Every structure is written in structure tokens, then in C-alpha cells.
Amino acid sequence: MRMLVPAVGAWLAALVAVGLQTSFVVWLICIIVAGALTVWCVFSGQGGFTALLAISLGVAAFVSFSASISADQRRPDHLIEAASADRSVEIVARIDGLANATDRGPGQIRVEATLITLDGGALRVPATLFGQTKRDAVAIGSTVEATGRVLLTEPSDASSALFFADEPVTVTSPPPWYLAWADSMRRGFVDLCSDLPGDGGHLLPGLAVGDTSTVSLELDAAMKASSLSHLTAVSGANCAIVVAFAILLLGRMGAGRVLRVIAALVVLLAFVILVTPQSSVVRASVMASLALLVHLTGRPSGGVPVLAGSVILMLCVDPWYAYDAGFALSVLATAGLLLLTRPLAAVLGRVLPRGLAMVIAVPLAAQLACQPILILLSSTISVYGVAANILAAPAAPIGTVVGLIACLATPALPAVAMLLAWIAYLPSAWIAGVATVTSSLPIAQMPWIPGPFGAVVLAAATALACTLAMLPRWRSHWSGKALVGGLCICIGVYGGTVATPSLSQALSRPQDWIVAACDIGQGDALVLRAGGGVIMVDTGPDPALVSTCLDDLDIKTIDLLVLTHYDADHAGGVAGVVSRTDRVFVQAVHDEAGERTTRVLESAGIPVDVVTRGEHGTVGTIDFTVIWPESRELTGNAGSIVLSVTISDTRIVLLGDLGETEQAALLSRMSAHTDTDIVKVAHHGSPDQSAALYERLEASLAIISVGADNTYGHPNDETIDELRTAGSTVLRTDLRGMILISPGAPAYSVWSQKSVPDGAGG
Numbered sequence: 001m002r003m004l005v006p007a008v009g010a011w012l013a014a015l016v017a018v019g020l021q022t023s024f025v026v027w028l029i030c031i032i033v034a035g036a037l038t039v040w041c042v043f044s045g046q047g048g049f050t051a052l053l054a055i056s057l058g059v060a061a062f063v064s065f066s067a068s069i070s071a072d073q074r075r076p077d078h079l080i081e082a083a084s085a086d087r088s089v090e091i092v093a094r095i096d097g098l099a100n101a102t103d104r105g106p107g108q109i110r111v112e113a114t115l116i117t118l119d120g121g122a123l124r125v126p127a128t129l130f131g132q133t134k135r136d137a138v139a140i141g142s143t144v145e146a147t148g149r150v151l152l153t154e155p156s157d158a159s160s161a162l163f164f165a166d167e168p169v170t171v172t173s174p175p176p177w178y179l180a181w182a183d184s185m186r187r188g189f190v191d192l193c194s195d196l197p198g199d200g201g202h203l204l205p206g207l208a209v210g211d212t213s214t215v216s217l218e219l220d221a222a223m224k225a226s227s228l229s230h231l232t233a234v235s236g237a238n239c240a241i242v243v244a245f246a247i248l249l250l251g252r253m254g255a256g257r258v259l260r261v262i263a264a265l266v267v268l269l270a271f272v273i274l275v276t277p278q279s280s281v282v283r284a285s286v287m288a289s290l291a292l293l294v295h296l297t298g299r300p301s302g303g304v305p306v307l308a309g310s311v312i313l314m315l316c317v318d319p320w321y322a323y324d325a326g327f328a329l330s331v332l333a334t335a336g337l338l339l340l341t342r343p344l345a346a347v348l349g350r351v352l353p354r355g356l357a358m359v360i361a362v363p364l365a366a367q368l369a370c371q372p373i374l375i376l377l378s379s380t381i382s383v384y385g386v387a388a389n390i391l392a393a394p395a396a397p398i399g400t401v402v403g404l405i406a407c408l409a410t411p412a413l414p415a416v417a418m419l420l421a422w423i424a425y426l427p428s429a430w431i432a433g434v435a436t437v438t439s440s441l442p443i444a445q446m447p448w449i450p451g452p453f454g455a456v457v458l459a460a461a462t463a464l465a466c467t468l469a470m471l472p473r474w475r476s477h478w479s480g481k482a483l484v485g486g487l488c489i490c491i492g493v494y495g496g497t498v499a500t501p502s503l504s505q506a507l508s509r510p511q512d513w514i515v516a517a518c519d520i521g522q523g524d525a526l527v528l529r530a531g532g533g534v535i536m537v538d539t540g541p542d543p544a545l546v547s548t549c550l551d552d553l554d555i556k557t558i559d560l561l562v563l564t565h566y567d568a569d570h571a572g573g574v575a576g577v578v579s580r581t582d583r584v585f586v587q588a589v590h591d592e593a594g595e596r597t598t599r600v601l602e603s604a605g606i607p608v609d610v611v612t613r614g615e616h617g618t619v620g621t622i623d624f625t626v627i628w629p630e631s632r633e634l635t636g637n638a639g640s641i642v643l644s645v646t647i648s649d650t651r652i653v654l655l656g657d658l659g660e661t662e663q664a665a666l667l668s669r670m671s672a673h674t675d676t677d678i679v680k681v682a683h684h685g686s687p688d689q690s691a692a693l694y695e696r697l698e699a700s701l702a703i704i705s706v707g708a709d710n711t712y713g714h715p716n717d718e719t720i721d722e723l724r725t726a727g728s729t730v731l732r733t734d735l736r737g738m739i740l741i742s743p744g745a746p747a748y749s750v751w752s753q754k755s756v757p758d759g760a761g762g
Contacts, residue, residue, distance in 0.1 A: 003308035006056040010315045013060035014322035017067040019156045031061040059312055067319040074160040075152070078121050083152045083161065090147050091163060092117040092172070093129060098211065098276055099138045108132050109169075112159065113144070126158060128711070131165030139183040140276060141175025151713065156323040162711055182274045186211055189407040192414070192421055199436070200429025204421065206232030207396070207428055208403025210275045216596070218575035219432060221544045224378075225439035227367060227385030230333065231396050231431060233326065239284040241401060242271045243292065261296045265289060274407075279321060280330035286310040287334075303338045307331065328373050336369025337362065340466065347469050363389030368466070372459040379450035381458075384438040391434045395427030403428070439544070510751050513740040514647050515678060515703075518549035519733045519753060522707030522714070523569030526654065526680060527553060530647045533620020536577065537562045537643065537654050537680070541569045543576030549738065556580060559619045563587075564640040564656035566594040569684075578604040585611045585626070590635035611641060622647050628658065628666050637683065638662050650743060651675055653697060655682035663690035670696060677748070678703065678741065681723065685715020685732075694726040701748060702728035703739065710734075 040050065082089045097112035108130065115125040131146055138144060148165040175183060186209055193204045199219050205211040212220070212232050223229040246267040250260045272285045287310040294301035311331055314321050321327045341361050348357035363386045371381060382388075406420035438444065448454050518525040520540030527550070528535040536558045539546045550558075562585045563571045574597055584601050586594075588610050601608050609615075615626040628642035640656025653676050658666065663682065667690060679699035682689060684706040694702070702723045706714045715732065723730050731739050737753030 001304060002052055003305040005052055006059040007308035007311045009056035009060045010063045010312045011322055013063045014067060014315045014319035017064040018071075018319050018322060021071070021155050031058075033057050059316075063315050063319050066316055070319065071155075073123075074125055076121075076123050076125070078118060079115075079123060079125060079150065079161060080152065082118060083150050086149060088147055088166060089119050089150055090145070091115050091119075091150075092143060092145050093127065093163070095129075095138050095140055095142050095144060095175075096126075097140065097278075098213065100213070109138065111138055113163075115161070115163070116143075118150070125160045127161045127163050128153075128159040129163050129165070129169070131163075131169035132167075133169040133171070136187065137171050138169065139175050139180070141179035141183075142171055143173040145170045145172050153711075156320070158320050158324060179273060182270075185407060185411055186274060188410040189417075189421075190214060192406070192410055192417060193425075195418075196421060196425045198429060199432035200425045203232070203432045204399065204403050204424055204428040205407075207399045207431070208407050208424065210278065210281070218543050218600075219435065221542055221575075222432075222435040222439040225382060225444055225544055226388040226435045227363075227382040228388055228392055228431065228435045230329070230366075231392065231400075233278070233280050233330075237397070238275070238400060238404075239268060239271065239281075239288045241397075242404075243268055243288050257296065257298075261292045264292055268292075279324045279327035283310055283314060283327055283330045283334075286313055304335075307334055307338065325373060325377060329370050332369040332373060333366045336365040336367075340365035340368060343466075359390060359393070360386065363393070368462050371462065372455040375448055375450070375455045375458055376452065379448050379454060380445035381448050383443055383446050384441060388434050388438040391438075392431045395430045399424045399427035399431065445544070510740055510742045510749060512742045513751070514650065514743060515652065515739075515741040516549075516553055517680075517703050517705055517731070517733055517739040518546060519737040520545040520549060520573065520705075522684065522710045522712070523572070524564070524656075524680070524684075524705045525549065525573065526703070526705065527555060528622055528645060528647065528652070529555075529620075531621025533559050533618075533622050535560045535562065535619050535622055535624065535643075535645070536581075538564055538570040538656075539573035539577055541572035543573045545576070546573035547576035550577065550580065552738070557582065559583065560585065560617075560624075562641055562643060563597065564642075564654075565636055566591065566597050567637070567657070568593065570657070571597045574600055578606060581606050584608045585615070585641060587611075587629065587639045587641055588632040588635055627653075627669075628656075628662065630665075634662075640682075642666065648743065650677045650748075652678040652680075653699070654680040657683040659683070659688045660690045663693045667693045667696055677701065679728065680705070681715070681719070683714075684710075684712070685719045686712070687716040687719055689716075689719050689722065691722040691726070694723055694728065698726055699728050701741065701750070702730050704730060704732045704734075706732060706734045708734040 093113040093115050095111055095113050099109040099111040109132070111129050113127055113129045115123055115127050117123065118125075127150075129144075129146070131148070133144075146163070146165040146169045147167055148163055151162045151164070153159055153162060174180060186205075189209065190205045190211055190213065193201050194214065195201070196204065199216070202214045202216060202219060205213075206215055210232060215223075215232070220229070223232065243264045246264040247260050250263050255263070268285055268288055272281055275281055287306050290306045290309050290313075291301045294306070314327070341358075344365055345354075345358045345361035348360055352360070367382075367385050367389075375381075402420055402424040406417045406424055409417040409420060449457055514528065514530050516527040516529070518527070518540065520542060523540035523542075524538035525540040525546050526537045528537070534555055534557060536550075536555075539561075558577060558581045560583050561574075561577060561581045563574070565571070565587055566589075571593070578600060581601075581604075584606055586598065586608055589595055589598055598608055610632060611626050612632060613626055613628055613630045617624060623646040625644045626641060627644050629639040633639075637657040637659055638661070640658050640662075642656055642658060643652075643654045645652040645654070655663070659682070676697040676699045678701045679694070679697050681702050681704045685704040704715045704720075720730055731750060731752075733739060735754065739753070740751040742749040742751070
């Protein structure tokens with residue numbers, strides 16, 4: 001347990017040194033104090049806590065020194081100059097991760113890479129690359145060239161810069177042979193699984209090798225809501241299975257200890273290459289490697305010191321792991337399993353059979369340890385997470401192991417691989433079903449206090465509850481009273497900070513609203529309501545978030561759903577609204593995202609109409625007219641469906657994601673006098689806008705639906721200035737949360753979920 005002290009010290013040093021950009025100061029303080037304590041221990045002849053503190057400060061000093069050296073390498077002068085000048089640059093980059101599709105348009109990908117050169121100058125900078133190319137073309141280890149603009153990130157971000165390519169990305173060289181085999185094998189397995197039906201086939205590559213490229217947005221949301229997403233993040237259990245298999249196999253063959261350990265390390269390295277070196281994978285592999293090296297000495301290895309050692313080693317090599325959510329969740333989940341499982345099983349064993357108590361204790365320990373970090377990512381607690389993990393537990397190892405064997409067999413024995421894939425498909429489908437069912441149950445997620453304060457409160461409440469529950473039996477009388485008292489305090493804190501504000505907020509909402517902008521992150525989801533009719537325009541990226549918004553607004557039926565285009569930030573949440581929708585307007589299908597979206601709608605039996613300029617109608621007392629696109633040939637952002645809506649005396653224009661060129665074309669077709677009251681600003685307030693269009697509209701209110709702290713730079717400051725120049729009051733969901741607009745005299749009444757401080761610009 002003493003190893004936890006330097007591990008925590010290393011983590012704190014990394015957080016401070018990286019986050020506050022004070023690595024040299026932290027290093028200097030740690031090295032001075034550690035040196036003084038070491039001298040005192042030597043001359044006094046005493047050790048104990050003082051020696052442990054000296055060692056911890058020495059480790060912290062090493063981490064800070066590493067951060068200091070890396071900080072200069074991560075932000076060279078010519079990178080800073082290129083970002084500040086906002087000019088086009090030419091880069092050469094090495095691909096470091098799997099490419100993911102984005103909502104920026106067809107063929108647009110997002111991938112982690114290392115910038116090797118910038119305008120011919122050598123550098124070595126971790127970056128996130130956004131560009132257009134085939135996802136299969138950019139394999140890990142390949143080299144690419146591109147021209148575009150670079151944007152610096154926050155100092156604590158794993159990527160030092162974001163690069164946005166102006167033209168298609170060019171692959172100049174394939175990955176080296178020692179990486180190419182893994183990419184070929186992984187892609188072959190994904191293709192093999194594509195022949196398997198339903199969500200089970202889509203999920204299997206994630207279970208086996210951590211490739212979630214085929215997992216739908218709906219299934220991904222369900223896995224997160226049910227706390228099962230860790231099953232697709234390859235980590236400790238997978239590495240343990242691989243290492244154990246290698247050691248047992250060689251042991252059967254009579255190999256000695258040294259040969260078994262060396263072979264296990266080689267197999268482990270190959271496994272990491274196959275599943276890609278994500279932070280959770282690296283942590284698990286480092287921990288497994290340390291355990292193997294200890295095993296080489298003939299001594300037993302304890303789980304806690306090996307975990308602490310892996311944390312220290314990784315933070316010394318890369319202090320930016322301290323801010324990586326995947327790394328933190330991986331470490332905390334492992335720590336929870338090592339430290340909490342047996343005590344929790346003992347507590348539960350007082351009222352449950354011993355075997356059942358252990359079954360419940362394992363997922364409960366992991367969830368209790370991880371929940372404070374999960375609150376920072378989403379301010380909700382999964383109510384059925386433990387139950388979902390218990391149900392999925394028997395299937396997960398079978399799907400993982402058999403799926404991995406199927407992947408390995410794919411290149412040489414495709415028929416055998418398909419047979420194994422079908423065997424692994426059954427547990428995979430079971431896990432997908434568990435996720436879907438548990439995430440759709442009532443109150444699947446309980447709201448909690450957002451942000452760091454919420455994480456601290458939850459961690460303190462968890463620690464208090466665990467401590468009281470685990471008190472020795474001879475103090476059970478006082479333990480029971482203390483547990484009840486602690487429970488009452490926790491309920492009081494929850495009621496005062498979460499439930500009461502939520503109830504107060506619900507009671508304060510206006511009942512006569514006609515426009516609602518849902519807070520669904522980086523995306524659009526607007527609701528129009530009048531005369532008993534409801535029109536919804538876009539659904540945002542997350543089915544759970546848009547469904548929650550509609551529940552909050554008490555919207556049971558959507559008479560007309562308009563999907564302006566098929567990008568994930570506008571249509572990704574469609575699964576969350578299909579059960580309420582009667583009719584849908586869409587643009588012409590032009591890509592896989594469109595096919596997937598329309599397939600979801602049609603399978604639900606909802607009429608789907610492709611519409612263009614001139615389509616009009618009435619829903620309740622809402623009169624609407626489609627004023628863009630002019631033809632079915634216009635697709636994507638350029639072909640966004642633009643609505644002109646009239647509710648009594650209120651005129652509303654919703655611009656989808658139209659760019660400046662299309663906005664100018666739309667402007668040329670408008671009458672000279674366009675009395676507009678409310679405008680939904682195009683493309684989340686990006687700089688690609690026509691100031692002349694907004695001047696013509698002269699809207700009183702301009703809604704920008706945008707995610708907080710998004711990486712796209714939305715909304716753009718110049719766009720906000722243009723809107724204000726046009727006489728519009730800007731309303732932003734990233735600052736205000738949900739926005740409700742009601743008619744009033746002489747001006748409209750605006751209600752916001754969050755208060756906006758003066759000068760916040762929203």
C-alpha cells in the first residue's frame with residue numbers, strides 16, 4: 001500500500017506541472033524538499049514516513065522534469081507562429097491511431113497523429129488531424145501529407161495542436177511491416193463481422209480488439225448509459241488472458257521461466273499493436289510487463305504495487321496521461337477491484353449468499369471507484385450499471401477470447417474464423433441486448449451535481465458510505481447509526497444540490513413557449529410548438545440527450561421531424577425520437593450516414609419525404625415553407641433543409657448548416673423586406689457566414705446551438721459581431737443550456753436553463 005503514496009504524488013505533480021505550465025517550478029520545489037528530507041534521513045538514521053515522503057517527492061520531481069522537457073518539444077516556435085498567423089501550412093504526419101468518421105461531412109475523418117514536419121521544418125508534435133480521405137487508407141504507422149491550418153490546444157490536452165486540412169489528405173507511405181500486419185488483420189476481422197446480423201455483429205470487433213468503428217451511435221449511447229462501454233476498451237482483463245495463455249502454453253511445452261516470460265512479453269507487445277496503444281491498453285500492458293518481470297525473480301507480485309509502479313512509469317514517460325480520462329478510468333477501475341472487492345463482498349455477504357455477494361461486489365467496486373471521474377464527463381449516474389455488468393459478466397470473456405481467436409484466424413483460416421465469429425456473436429448479441437434494454441428502463445440515469453464540485457462531493461459520499469459499511473462487527477451498533485446518519489446527509493446534499501434545483505427549474509419554465517433549443521452539446525435540436533402541433537428540427541448527436549430534452553419539455557408526439565442533413569451532429573440522435581415521430585422531411589440520400597438514418601426511420605414505419613424548395617404546410621398553427629435546397633442534387637451542408645416558419649405574428653428562419661455561398665444564393669431569392677423575428681444561426685456560428693443575409697433578416701433573436709468547449713472554435717467571434725451588427729441578441733446553448741422563447745410585448749421572453757454572467761456574450 002505504501003507504493004500508492006509516490007503514485008498519487010506523481011499524478012498530482014503531473015496535474016500541476018502540465019495544467020498550470022509550472023513544470024520547472026514544481027521540479028525545483030520537489031527536488032529541494034526531497035533532497036533535504038533525504039539528507040535528514042541519512043544523518044538521523046530514521047526512515048519510515050519521512051523516507052517515503054522523500055521518495056514520493058523525488059518521483060514528483062522526475063515527472064515535473066519530464067513535463068518541462070516535453071513542453072518545449074510539444075510547442076516549438078514555428079508551430080506557435082503558424083497558429084498565431086492563421087496561415088495555410090504544409091505538414092507531414094505519422095498516423096498514431098484509428099481514424100474515426102466526423103460530422104464535418106462525407107469522407108471527413110478525425111485521427112490522432114504526430115506532426116513530423118511543418119513547412120519543411122522538423123518537429124515532433126502530437127496532433128489531431130481533421131481531413132478528407134478514406135478511413136481505411138490511413139492505417140496506423142502510415143505517413144500522410146496535407147495542407148491546411150493549425151490551431152493550438154489547451155496545455156493539458158493530449159494533442160498539442162489541431163490540424164484542419166483544406167484539401168484531401170494524401171497517404172505518402174504505408175505503415176512499416178511490423179505494424180501493417182495488425183492493420184490488415186484487424187480490418188479483415190471487421191469485414192468478417194460485417195456479415196453477422198444486428199448489433200451483435202457490430203459490437204464484436206470492439207469486444208475482441210477494441211475496434212468500435214462499426215458500432216452505431218444508438219448502441220454506443222446505450223453502452224455508455226448502462227456502464228458497459230468499458231467492455232469495448234481493451235484493458236487489464238484482455239492482457240491478463242493473453243499473457244496467461246502464452247505462459248500456460250509454453251509451460252505445457254516444458255519451457256523454462258525465462259523463456260516463458262520473454263515469450264509472454266513478445267506476445268503482449270503483438271497484442272498491443274493489434275488492439276492499438278490506447279491509454280487503457282498501455283496501462284494494462286505496462287502493469288502486465290512489470291508483473292512478468294517480478295515473476296522472473298521468483299517472487300510473487302502484488303496487484304497494488306504493480307499498479308502503482310505502472311502509473312509512476314507512465315507518468316514519468318508522458319505526464320499528459322494525468323489528464324487522460326481513459327487512463328484515469330482504467331487505473332481507478334483496477335484500484336477499485338484490488339482494494340474494494342473483498343471488503344464489499346464481506347459486507348454484502350452478511351445478507352446475501354457468499355457467491356452472489358462476490359458477483360455483485362466486482363462491478364460495484366469498479367463503478368464506485370470510477371464514478372467521480374465519470375461525473376466530470378457526464379453529470380449523471382447509471383442506475384442500472386451494476387445490474388447490467390452482472391448480466392453481461394458471463395458473456396464478456398467468451399465474446400472477447402473467442403472473438404480474438406477468430407481475428408487471429410481470419411487471414412489464414414477464414415472458414416474457421418467465421419465459425420468462431422458466429423460462436424462469439426452469441427455473447428456479443430447478449431451484451432448488446434443487455435445495454436439496449438437497461439438503458440431504456442425508466443430513470444436509467446440519475447442527475448448529479450456537474451463539474452469538479454460534483455465529483456468531489458460524490459467521492460466524499462462514496463468514501464464515507466464505504467467506511468461506515470466496512471466498520472468491524474463489534475462497532476456494528478454505532479456503525480448502523482452512523483450509516484443511517486451518513487445516508488441522511490447524502491440524501492440531504494443530493495436533494496439540496498440536485499433534486500431541488502431541478503424541481504425549481506422545472507417549475508420556473510414558461511408554459512407558453514413557442515421555440516425551444518435543446519442543450520445537446522455540439523449539434524442542433526430545436527422544437528417549435530403552437531396550436532397543439534409540434535415540429536422538431538434536427539436531433540443532435542446523442543439519442544439519450546435529445547430524448548431527455550423532449551421529456552423535460554413534455555413532448556409526447558412530434559408531428560413533423562425535419563432532418564436538415566445527415567451529419568451526426570444533426571441526425572445522430574434520431575433513435576431517441578422515432579417512437580414519438582409521425583412524419584419526417586429529409587434531403588436526398590447521398591452517403592452511408594443518410595442510408596443508415598433513413599433505414600432507422602423506415603424500419604419504425606415512419607413516412608419519409610425528400611423535400612426541396614417550395615414544400616409548405618401547416619402543423620397545428622405553425623405554417624412552414626421549405627426555402628432551400630433548390631434541387632435534390634444539393635446535399636450535405638450545402639443542401640441543408642432551410643425552413644421559414646410563421647407562428648401567429650412571429651417569423652422564424654432555421655438555416656441548418658448552410659455555408660456562405662449557399663446563404664448568398666438564398667439571399668438573392670429573398671424579397672427586399674424580410675421581417676424575421678428569430679433566426680437559427682447556420683453551422684453553430686462558424687465563420688462560414690454571409691453577413692448580408694443576417695443584415696437582411698434583421699432578426700431580434702439569433703440562436704446558436706453549440707457545444708461547450710468544442711474543438712471547432714464555434715461560435716466564431718466575427719460571426720457574433722456580425723449578428724450584433726444586424727441588431728440580433730445572441731442566445732447560445734453552450735452558455736445558457738436549454739433555451740425557451742415565448743411571445744411577449746413589446747419583446748420576446750427568453751428563459752435559460754443556466755444563468756449567463758454579464759459580459760459572457762451569450
